[in-house]
Amino acid sequence: MATISIKNLVKEYGNVKAVKGISFDVKDGEFVALLGPSGCGKSSTMRTICGLEQITDGAIYFDDKRIDHLRPRDRNIAMSFETYALYPTLTVYENIAFPLRSANWSDQKVDEEVRDIAKRMELESILDRLPNELSGGQAQRVGLARALVRQKPNVFLLDEPISHLDTRQRHRMREFIKHLHLELGYTMVYVTHDQEEAMSMADRIVVMNEGTIRQIGTPDEVFNDPADDFVAGFVGEPPMNFIEGTIEQSDGRWDFKIKDQQFPLPEWVRAQGEKMPQQVKLGIRPFYIDINLSEDQPYDLSGEVFIVENMQDYTIVSVDTNDLRLQIVASGDFRAKRHQKVFLKFQPQFIRFFDLQTGKAIKSGEL
Amino acid sequence: MIELRNVTKRYGSTTLALRNVSFDIRDKEFLVIYGPAGAGKSTTLNLIAGIVQLTSGDILQNGESLVGVAPENRDMAMAFENYVLYSHLSVYENLAFPLKAKKFPKKEIDERIQKISRLLQISELLDRRPGFLSGGQRQRVALGRAIIRPATLYLLDEPIGHLDAKLRHRLRGDLKAMAMELNATFVMVTTASKEALAMGDRIAILRNGILEQIGTPEEIYHQPKNEFVASFVGEPPMSFLDVQPVQSDGKLIFRFEGCENSISISNRVAGCLNGSQTDFRLGVRSSELTISSQQDENHNTPAQVYVVEPLGYSNVITSKIGEGLVRVTVDSHIRPKVNETIWLSLDCDHLHVFYKEKAISHPIRNQNANH
Numbered sequence: 001m002a003t004i005s006i007k008n009l010v011k012e013y014g015n016v017k018a019v020k021g022i023s024f025d026v027k028d029g030e031f032v033a034l035l036g037p038s039g040c041g042k043s044s045t046m047r048t049i050c051g052l053e054q055i056t057d058g059a060i061y062f063d064d065k066r067i068d069h070l071r072p073r074d075r076n077i078a079m080s081f082e083t084y085a086l087y088p089t090l091t092v093y094e095n096i097a098f099p100l101r102s103a104n105w106s107d108q109k110v111d112e113e114v115r116d117i118a119k120r121m122e123l124e125s126i127l128d129r130l131p132n133e134l135s136g137g138q139a140q141r142v143g144l145a146r147a148l149v150r151q152k153p154n155v156f157l158l159d160e161p162i163s164h165l166d167t168r169q170r171h172r173m174r175e176f177i178k179h180l181h182l183e184l185g186y187t188m189v190y191v192t193h194d195q196e197e198a199m200s201m202a203d204r205i206v207v208m209n210e211g212t213i214r215q216i217g218t219p220d221e222v223f224n225d226p227a228d229d230f231v232a233g234f235v236g237e238p239p240m241n242f243i244e245g246t247i248e249q250s251d252g253r254w255d256f257k258i259k260d261q262q263f264p265l266p267e268w269v270r271a272q273g274e275k276m277p278q279q280v281k282l283g284i285r286p287f288y289i290d291i292n293l294s295e296d297q298p299y300d301l302s303g304e305v306f307i308v309e310n311m312q313d314y315t316i317v318s319v320d321t322n323d324l325r326l327q328i329v330a331s332g333d334f335r336a337k338r339h340q341k342v343f344l345k346f347q348p349q350f351i352r353f354f355d356l357q358t359g360k361a362i363k364s365g366e367l
Numbered sequence: 368m369i370e371l372r373n374v375t376k377r378y379g380s381t382t383l384a385l386r387n388v389s390f391d392i393r394d395k396e397f398l399v400i401y402g403p404a405g406a407g408k409s410t411t412l413n414l415i416a417g418i419v420q421l422t423s424g425d426i427l428q429n430g431e432s433l434v435g436v437a438p439e440n441r442d443m444a445m446a447f448e449n450y451v452l453y454s455h456l457s458v459y460e461n462l463a464f465p466l467k468a469k470k471f472p473k474k475e476i477d478e479r480i481q482k483i484s485r486l487l488q489i490s491e492l493l494d495r496r497p498g499f500l501s502g503g504q505r506q507r508v509a510l511g512r513a514i515i516r517p518a519t520l521y522l523l524d525e526p527i528g529h530l531d532a533k534l535r536h537r538l539r540g541d542l543k544a545m546a547m548e549l550n551a552t553f554v555m556v557t558t559a560s561k562e563a564l565a566m567g568d569r570i571a572i573l574r575n576g577i578l579e580q581i582g583t584p585e586e587i588y589h590q591p592k593n594e595f596v597a598s599f600v601g602e603p604p605m606s607f608l609d610v611q612p613v614q615s616d617g618k619l620i621f622r623f624e625g626c627e628n629s630i631s632i633s634n635r636v637a638g639c640l641n642g643s644q645t646d647f648r649l650g651v652r653s654s655e656l657t658i659s660s661q662q663d664e665n666h667n668t669p670a671q672v673y674v675v676e677p678l679g680y681s682n683v684i685t686s687k688i689g690e691g692l693v694r695v696t697v698d699s700h701i702r703p704k705v706n707e708t709i710w711l712s713l714d715c716d717h718l719h720v721f722y723k724e725k726a727i728s729h730p731i732r733n734q735n736a737n738h
Contacts (some may be wrong), residue, residue: 037531165404167560168604175674175685175692182674182705194532200676223679223724236679237559238536287680309565311603312588313654316565318540329680338547365610 001187002062002154003028010057011044016042019288020157020211021058026155029185031178035192037234041211046159046191051075060190062154078186079157080147086131089215093127099150103106109229113149120176121145137165141173148180156186163194195235196247199223207231225352229359232283232352238316241289241326243282259322263300266348280362283355287329288350291317292343293336299343301326305336319344368394369415369520369552374424374525376410376576384410384574387424392520397546397553399567401560403599406573408556412522415554416445418721445522446513452497456509458484459493465516483511488544503534510542514549521546523555527562538697539565560600564588572596589732594724597650603683605719608649612640621649621715625689628668636715637685651684652720653696655730657712660703666710 011019019041026032034042044201047053049060053073061192067075086095093114099112118124121141131139145159162173178201181188192198198205199219206220207230209216217228226232232240242262245258247265254270255262269276294298317333319326319342328344336342353362369392376385385407392415395461400408413419415426417438426433435442453460459480466476479687484490487507497505498573527538532658542567545555557563563570564584571581572595580592591597597605609624612632620629620636632640640647659666672688682701685694686709693711703709718726 142685167602168598171603172696174676178674178676179705196678199678218680219677223677237532239533285680307544309540309543310584311561311564338544350496 001027001152001183004187004189005061006045006049006058007047007061008058009055009060011041011048011053012056013044017211019048022208022213023058024206024210024213024216026187026189029187031181031188031190031201031203032189033192033198033205034208035195035198035205035234036208037193040208042191042208043159045208046189047158049318050077050079050157050190055120067082075156076151076156078147078150078156080144080161080284081193085153085216086139086142086146088131090130091127092123092129092131092134096123096145099146103150104327106158108348110284111250117145117149122172126188137169140164141169144173144177151185157190158188159353160193163192170197177201196237199235202286209234218294225361225363226283229281229283229354229361232354232361235283237291237329238329240283240285242351242354243284243322243324243326245280245282247278247280257306258301258324261322262299263346267352268353276362277351277355279291279356281356281359282352283352284346284350285352286316288329288331288347290327290345290347291319291328291330291334292345293340295343297343297345299345303342303344303346303349305338305340305342307332307338308336310335317342368429370416370425370427371411372425372427373700374411374414376407376419383626384576386416388573388578389424390571390574390578390581392552393698395550395552396568397517397543397555397566399561399563399570400554400556400568401558401563401567401574401599402579403558405575407423408558408573409524410576411573412445412554412556414525415520416443416522416717417441418445441520442518444514444516444518446510446524446526449462452509455495456496457491457493457592458495458497458500461497461508462493462512462515465512465556467600467689469516470615479515479517483515483545486548487511488539502530503537506530506538507541508532509514510538510616512543518551520554521534521549521623523553525556525558525624528559535559542566548646558601564600567604570600572599579705590726591650591719593719594648594650594725594726597719597721597726601652603653603694603696605652606691606693608651608688610647610649612647613644613710618653621647622665623691625691629713630668630713633716635731636720636728639720641722641727643722648721648722648724649713649715650721650726651693651713653694655717656693656695656699656714658684658686658695658703658710659710662710665712665714668711668713670711672707672709674705675702675704684709697717710733 006024007017008023009023010021026333036042048055059066096114097110100113118127123141162170172205204218205222206213209230215231216224222231222235231343244259245256248255248257254265256265301321303319305318306318306325309316313332315330315332317328317330371388371390374388375384377383387678398409402408414421445533462480463476491506492504510526529536539562568585570587572579574595580596587600609623613620613622617630621632622629673685673687673692676683681696681699683694683696685692716732719726
């Protein structure tokens with residue numbers, strides 16, 4: 001096991017700057033997810049850590065040793081990729097056994113190890129099959145099993161290893177990989193575009209966009225205190241609602257004003273409001289908006305129901321207000337008709353603000 | 368109304384795409400056909416449209432057989448996953464294209480385009496060319512072109528299937544709202560369970576050419592007929608536990624596979640058993656039970672925490688009972704440690720019970736939830 005240190009990493013493909021000088025550390029035994037949309041630079045970063053790509057500038061260290069000039073095989077890494085390249089002429093059993101046989105393991109030890117991993121990956125019934133007889137999901141699990149049988153790698157690198165699986169298998173594998181990490185304690189880097197995967201599995205998440213790092217933090221931190229509106233919008237499903245508006249002060253009241261409606265701001269904004277920019281972008285997650293069919297309760301905004309999606313355990317309500325469409329997550333028994341008038345109350349502790357120009361979060365501590 | 372009667376479709380001599388499938392499509396409903404790849408979903412749609420011919424059975428429209436009726440005479444419009452917009456034509460001309468091809472009068476074409484573009488919120492884009500649109504706008508235009516032709520029945524084959532998750536999420540609401548405004552019948556094929564739940568007035572679930580269940584989202588979710596339907600709808604997926612019904616001290620209990628723990632069997636569930644000792648499984652959705660750090664009157668089943676997954680709004684805790692894994696959704700501040708013992712509220716009146724993969728008992732639901 002090892003720590004990983006990425007220092008000012010730059011990766012260019014011709015004129016395209018895929019990674020624009022990023023730095024982050026992975027602690028010994030830590031599980032770090034690189035999260036972002038396609039083209040954000042997460043896979044390029046991963047491929048330089050593996051040694052599949054040369055870096056353009058910067059440095060990569062495992063512990064204190066600089067490794068970015070080493071060949072992949074000299075880096076002592078285990079990896080599993082979205083495009084699983086299994087040996088087509090070998091059975092599943094022999095594919096998984098391959099790295100062990102290369103390391104001159106005895107037949108008996110190979111057999112124990114292969115059967116152990118096959119049991120945990122639910123591959124026991126297909127050990128005799130050839131790769132072309134497998135479904136996409138099965139092949140992906142075999143690729144993962146083969147990466148996992150290798151003993152004591154410095155680091156374990158996974159690039160979208162479960163994206164081909166159906167929902168049920170994906171949940172099983174997610175739980176499996178996370179549990180395995182807890183048991184084996186490998187230093188792990190996991191690339192994904194799926195925010196739920198990153199949230200559910202990683203100790204820390206590196207959120208990337210356009211070749212830069214937007215935030216590094218625990219799942220709690222990126223969810224509750226996003227560094228900017230990109231992170232806020234990317235993490236969480238349904239995504240955070242954003243409302244551009246003006247902060248208005250009159251008669252000791254601090255209000256957030258959008259078009260024809262306004263509502264009082266949370267205490268922390270009022271307490272330090274002098275330094276608050278006048279024009280801001282307010283962010284609120286769908287889960288933290290209360291929705292009512294009557295105006296008896298205090299409310300912040302009123303609007304009209306666009307569509308109700310009853311997911312059974314919960315209900316997603318899309319509401320049109322002030323030329324905006326907001327999404328609210330209500331309880332599973334919430335019912336409303338299209339065009340019905342509804343009243344929204346934002347839970348004040350969950351309101352976030354972002355700078356209109358830079359998108360950076362405006363935090364209470366920094367005011 | 369469309370009626371499928373014992374519809375079977377064979378491709379070549381071996382591939383049986385649909386096996387004796389019967390169901391109705393009611394007027395003005397939004398029916399979702401949902402299932403994994405190779406289930407026969409697109410085949411069903413193509414048979415209704417008349418693009419492929421059935422091997423046996425019948426399809427009726429308003430009581431009259433459609434066999435032998437050409438696709439263009441069926442008063443249906445069909446849209447596929449991949450529609451390409453003409454890059455040299457404006458949005459308006461792209462939308463007008465299918466109507467011009469059918470020789471609609473100019474005035475009607477214009478009225479139709481205004482209506483559809485208002486519904487899809489693309490009115491401001493009518494003069495632009497596809498190259499100047501965002502991905503989401505392009506998709507909306509493509510969707511508009513698919514449904515621009517007036518019809519009483521629209522057939523949509525994964526209309527938003529290849530988009531990224533965020534865009535899909537937005538467009539499914541737009542699409543459903545538009546369907547409600549058009550006041551027509553919609554049949555949509557999807558492989559996404561969230562889309563099926565969010566959009567369908569009813570959902571037909573297909574697997575390997577067989578209709579597994581058809582019903583409202585509520586029926587499909589809360590009263591799945593078998594383990595396949597149960598596991599294929601809802602996220603996180605339903606957890607399953609192998610159990611054996613046994614007598615213990617004169618009481619009937621379910622003993623969990625791989626450990627000595629058990630739960631008692633209520634009279635209601637006992638009445639659904641058949642004397643068999645094997646092939647029983649319990650099914651539980653992550654929202655259908657709670658956990659406690661201590662044993663109490665509701666939390667009687669010990670389990671070892673396997674993994675804790677934070678999702679922001681909530682956490683999913685997966686714990687082990689013997690060889691089985693159970694997921695529970697809890698508040699985001701509840702975080703037991705791995706391998707810690709927690710207590711689950713497993714109560715057989717609030718579980719799904721399956722025998723040989725068929726459901727024999729469903730949870731008693733809180734009455735409020737039905738209204």
